[in-house]
Amino acid sequence: MAEPQPKRPPTSSWQWGRTAQTQRALLDAARDVFTRQGFAEASIAEIVERAGSSVGSLYHHFGGKSELFLALWQEHQQAYEEAASSAVTAARQGGVTDPAELFAAGARAFLEGSWHRRDLAMLFSTGDGPPGFELMKRHRGHEWISQNDALLRLTDTSLDRLYAAILTSLIAEGAREVATARTRAQAGRVIDAVLEYACRLMAGGPFRS
Amino acid sequence: MAEPQPKRPPTSSWQWGRTAQTQRALLDAARDVFTRQGFAEASIAEIVERAGSSVGSLYHHFGGKSELFLALWQEHQQAYEEAASSAVTAARQGGVTDPAELFAAGARAFLEGSWHRRDLAMLFSTGDGPPGFELMKRHRGHEWISQNDALLRLTDTSLDRLYAAILTSLIAEGAREVATARTRAQAGRVIDAVLEYACRLMAGGPFRS
């Protein structure tokens, strides 16, 4: 139904980066409109108007309203993950070896990203997205915890899924509250609190019956 | 936009409970269809067909697809809250005075309700609902925590909202995992784990910077 439309390098006889420009304009317009009105309320017409593009063009490049939203989310996620993983790497090079501390470094970077791009953080945490979006977020969150907490060797049992789900949602709620903070200092205090709660939860590891 | 449509007692010249019957049939059909397909995928046409009613009738009684979904949720919530509050009352009469223990009693009743009506619990936790539904759930969750944790005198500061939000989402994630358990015994183990995590989190109370 949707065409991912893989792009090859520009040929000699075509103007330079036209596709990239169009896609960027659409993504920027989508960010404006979606962050102001949410997914359901936003209309395709307003997005293409603001981008100086057209409906057909949007469908050509992204495949639809849902896929455009998802593309915006992917960009956002990528930025998050790069920040988090480089923070972990830096901590590791700084001599930190304790898994809990490494996790905290990544989580802190994640939460600071939430402050830095508040508008998108709020958009993606409101629950107003295309069908199946919540499921995708859930899946992604679980992956992230599994990676970070690899030392615990989480399995696919109910109790381990619960542990991962609760940790994920704790960070997600934290990111949400960070995004609504009024000042940078306030956001900082919220971040400290979130990390404290994460510590309390992780102390003792996953519950075993 | 929506008409709550308050109902008066049946008059002498009208057949008995016609309205109540229609509403019940629509709610039951809605439960069937929504739990199987989710909100977005479900069609109004299928619901009224299954209820032996009509589109116009649905709009007359509920105001639309979203409002019908919300009515189903209200019923579900009411059942939850009655179970939780009577469990707390019972514990209190049994001599329990520790706030944390009273909270645990309510939370346990809540989680058992999630097992008992798994289909609805899953439906309302997937994130697939009408516009604004996530916000309503959030608001309701916060109210519940505020009531149960009244002794802590939570204010409307960032840090107290964070504490309430995290506790709420912890219970919500727990309810979700309970609803997907395969056996009653399994659900019981998950419930124990959730209460353990809640204890860890509440130990020390809300974080103050």
Next chain:
DNA sequence: GTCTATAGTAAGATAGAC
């Protein structure tokens, strides 16, 4: 290959007869 204009389709919402 890229984009515009336009027609098609499906589903929620509404009006008015009974």
Next chain:
DNA sequence: GTCTATCTTACTATAGAC
């Protein structure tokens, strides 16, 4: 209160210009 017929909106698909 109930139901049918109709309307509106917005996603989807396509033909064809450049």
